[in-house]
């Protein structure tokens with residue numbers, strides 16, 4: 001990444017929201033043919049959260065408010081709001097507009113970004129670029145998904161995987177180039193479109209009684225196919241960004257992986273030569289919350305005092321599209 005720019009984008013605040021209602025593995029034993037041992041050993045998940053009333057903008061608003069409160073700042077200071085999500089409240093207006101109105105960010109503009117499980121990583125790079133340009137001073141990047149709104153709770157292959165959550169980071173400029181976003185490698189490959197998708201409701205298959213009957217408004221996933229490419233895609237790109245930046249496993253404080261499956265995370269850490277204590281994990285408590293997983297990890301580990309200024313982090317994700325990537329971030333608070 002070019003070093004001649006004036007500003008680096010650095011994380012100066014975090015926030016999160018998870019709904020109170022817990023769906024543990026015992027809950028799924030009652031509604032589909034599954035069991036706690038299968039779910040834990042195949043995915044690493046013990047429980048996830050469910051938003052019973054409300055929408056993605058409500059999750060995102062609460063995460064944004066938590067961030068503002070912890071920073072003791074007012075919403076009118078925010079210049080840009082980017083919401084990464086595949087479960088927007090509606091096609092339009094953008095969820096970012098709803099969040100803007102809810103928190104009263106009267107000087108902000110913003111937009112939604114759709115990159116499924118890589119959504120936060122893509123939005124994070126976008127937000128950092130806006131800061132690096134020198135034009136904006138405070139960019140809020142939110143990952144938020146109400147996955148329960150597109151999950152078929154009769155499909156045991158998928159329903160056990162997902163949960164609802166939102167989390168946010170605040171980006172600001174710094175003239176100290178040793179902290180903040182150092183590098184990103186991001187990719188898309190639409191040839192993966194048939195492995196993981198929701199086909200109903202868009203311009204290809206507008207909603208009809210037939211699309212509802214055929215369950216086209218739910219996630220479809222060929223789990224085995226996605227697993228194979230996700231393991232390789234996430235591990236390869238995480239290793240590549242280490243090599244490109246001359247980082248050894250000793251240099252890295254934490255891998256911050258998208259939380260889709262513990263086995264995918266373990267394979268990525270192994271490829272990078274990282275021991276388990278250097279991998280952020282909360283999939284056991286939240287499952288796959290799509291765009292929220294990475295900032296949720298960052299927020300929890302930061303608030304638990306497990307990361308400190310100067311720590312070198314590798315953020316890494318793989319998702320529908322296909323979309324995937326890795327970012328090298330030096331923690332700044």
Ligand code: COA
Nearest residue numbers: 034035038042117156157160223224226227260261318319
């Ligand atoms: N409980 C019990 N058995 C289940 C089950 C469940 N919830 N879901 C599937 N099974 C069964 C399957 O039907 C299959 O049975 P069969 O052999 O009789 O056909 C068996 O378990 C093994 O299924 P398989 O798909 O091989 O399991 P897996 O080890 O690949 O694990 C996933 C399934 C979904 C956990 C795994 O494929 C995965 O994590 N994929 C990627 C998911 C992902 O990351 N998605 C988001 C992208 S970011």
